[in-house]
Structure formats: structure tokens, C-alpha cells
Amino acid sequence: MKCHRVNELIELIHPEWQKDSDLNLLEFLVKLAKEAGYEGKLEELTDDVLIYHLKMRNSKKDEMIPGLAKDQEDDFKTALLKARGIIK
Template sequence: MACHRIEELIELLEPEWQKESDLNLLQFLSKLAKEAGFDGDLNNLSDEILIYHLKMRNADKNQAIPGIKKDYEDDFKTALLKARGIIK
């Protein structure tokens, strides 16, 4: 894992963990994994899952996903025409 990802994970993890300081780190990571829909072993939990879940954890459920937001169109017809390369 690259240093910037470790720093990003710690930056996202710290304020959320402080809200539930009664849990130890493994308990909190397990809780995050369950919230994210991950049901495997914790040693298989990827940093991508944690980072994405922590970014979206307190977001509005109707909010566009950050990676997809740049391609979001309100109008389905416009989105379809852009996807087909008819309009830019």
C-alpha cells in the first residue's frame, strides 16, 4: 500500500473511530466491513473498500458516487447520446 493511501485511510478513519471510541480497532474495522457489505475474513478486507466506505459513510444515500459523478447527466437521453459519441 502506498504511503498516500495509508495517510488517506488514517485521515478518514480517525474521526469516525473517535465517534465510537469504546470499540478497539479490530472491532471498528469489522463494523465498517459489515456496513460496506463485506462478509469475508478481515485479512481479505482491502484498503479500497475501507477508503470508499469511509468517504461515503455519512453521505446522502441519493448522492452520486464520486468516481461516477463526473459522467452524470440529469437527462437520460443526453447521457445515452454522449455514451454513443453522438454529442460531446
């Protein structure tokens, strides 16, 4: 895991873990994995699963993923022109 991803994960996990301060770190990670729908071995849980789950944990079910929302265009023509690099 890259250093910036460690920092991002710590920033995201800290306030959420404080809400469940009775859990130790491993118990909290297991809880997050279950909430995210992860069913594999805990040692194979990726930082991406944790980061995206923590980002979306307190959002509405129909809210768009933050990384996708920044690229959304209301009109197809503008989206196509941006994808082809014609406009910025």
C-alpha cells in the first residue's frame, strides 16, 4: 500500500472507529468488511474495499460514488467531447 493510501485510510477510519470505540481494530475491520459485503479471507481484504466503503458508509443508498460524481456530465454531447479531449 502506498503512503498516501495509508494516510487516507487512517483519516477515514479514525472518526468511524471512535463511534465503535468498544471494538479493537481487528474487530472493527471485520465489521467494515461484513458491511461492505466482503466474503473472502480477512488477510486478502484490499485497502480499496475499506476506503470506498468508509467513503460511502454514511451516504444514502442512491448517492453516487465520489470518484464517479466528479466526472458526471448532465448532457451526453459534453461528456463525449470531454472524453475525446476536445473540451476540458
